[in-house]
Amino acid sequence: MLPWFEYTRYAIALFAVVTPFAAIPIFLTLTEGQSARERGAIARAAVLTVFVVLTIAALAGDLVLRLIGTSLDSFRVGGGLVLLLMALSMLSAQVSSVQQTQEEAREAEQRDAIGVVPLGIPLLAGPGAISSVIIQMQRGSGWGHTLVVLGCVALVCGLLWAGLALAVPIGRRLGKIGLNILNRLFGLLLTAIAVEIIVGGLRSLFPGWMT
Numbered sequence: 001m002l003p004w005f006e007y008t009r010y011a012i013a014l015f016a017v018v019t020p021f022a023a024i025p026i027f028l029t030l031t032e033g034q035s036a037r038e039r040g041a042i043a044r045a046a047v048l049t050v051f052v053v054l055t056i057a058a059l060a061g062d063l064v065l066r067l068i069g070t071s072l073d074s075f076r077v078g079g080g081l082v083l084l085l086m087a088l089s090m091l092s093a094q095v096s097s098v099q100q101t102q103e104e105a106r107e108a109e110q111r112d113a114i115g116v117v118p119l120g121i122p123l124l125a126g127p128g129a130i131s132s133v134i135i136q137m138q139r140g141s142g143w144g145h146t147l148v149v150l151g152c153v154a155l156v157c158g159l160l161w162a163g164l165a166l167a168v169p170i171g172r173r174l175g176k177i178g179l180n181i182l183n184r185l186f187g188l189l190l191t192a193i194a195v196e197i198i199v200g201g202l203r204s205l206f207p208g209w210m211t
Contacts (some may be wrong), residue, residue, distance in 0.1 A: 001144045010136050011152040013193045017128045017184040018050070018156060019084065019090060021179050026123065027167050030091040030114050036168075042115040043164035049120025054133050058149055061134030072138045076201030079131030084195035086128045090187025124160065135197065187195045 026047075031039045067074060113142065136149055163170065 001142065001148070002140050006139075007148050007152055010113070010132075010149070011155055013190070014129065014132055014136075014152060015159060016190045016193070017086070018160055019130050019183065019186060020124075020160050021182040021186065022090065023119065023123055023160075024163060024167045025176065025181060027119060027164055028171050030119070034146070039167070040118070040137040040165060043161060043167075045113070045115025045166060046124060048117050049155050050125040050129075050160060051075040051153060053121060054129060054153045054157075055150060057130045058137050058153065059132045059148065061137050063133070065138075065141055068123040068186050071205075073201045073204040075131070075138075076135055076197050077129075077205070080194045080196075080198035080201060081189060081196065083128045083130055086126075087187045087190035087194055090183050090190060118166055145159045 013142075027039075027043070031042055065072065133149070133153065136152075137146070141151075174182070
């Protein structure tokens with residue numbers, strides 16, 4: 001088990017990685033013209049997809065690392081770079097191409113199960129969120145650590161569901177400018193987290209270079 005403040009910090013970091021404020025405008029666009037009940041069903045599908053994907057990543061992450069033969073430190077550097085790319089896009093109030101390409105966005109407009117794809121995957125539970133869960137799982141051991149990490153995932157999913165369920169009033173109250181401001185604030189936070197992850201991985205890979 002890690003100190004509790006580490007789990008608190010991770011929950012905040014995961015909330016920033018999932019970027020619900022960036023998802024709200026996309027959610028409103030994809031569900032335009034649909035009823036409140038239909039939007040609620042799409043929101044539940046998206047959140048359930050996020051929870052299932054991140055839970056699988058948490059439980060199977062160690063096996064994946066062993067199968068591909070990479071070290072945790074190398075994965076931390078790679079995952080940190082993915083988070084950094086996402087953070088830089090958030091600072092520009094844009095959705096990173098790591099999360100969703102323009103072709104995927106156009107195809108999403110023609111899909112029926114948009115709660116699963118593209119909202120759940122890859123927009124919300126994308127490479128950045130999956131990487132962050134695997135890295136956090138590798139920082140501790142034991143069932144207690146696993147349950148707390150999954151609890152953080154569940155907490156973030158609960159906040160995500162609340163954000164999507166209230167997407168219409170939030171979008172109306174904050175407007176595009178307000179959402180962009182929040183997106184940039186979380187992008188700044190995510191930048192710091194990404195740099196810390198990258199530096200930690202490089203320090204372990206090259207102990208003689210970074211003292």
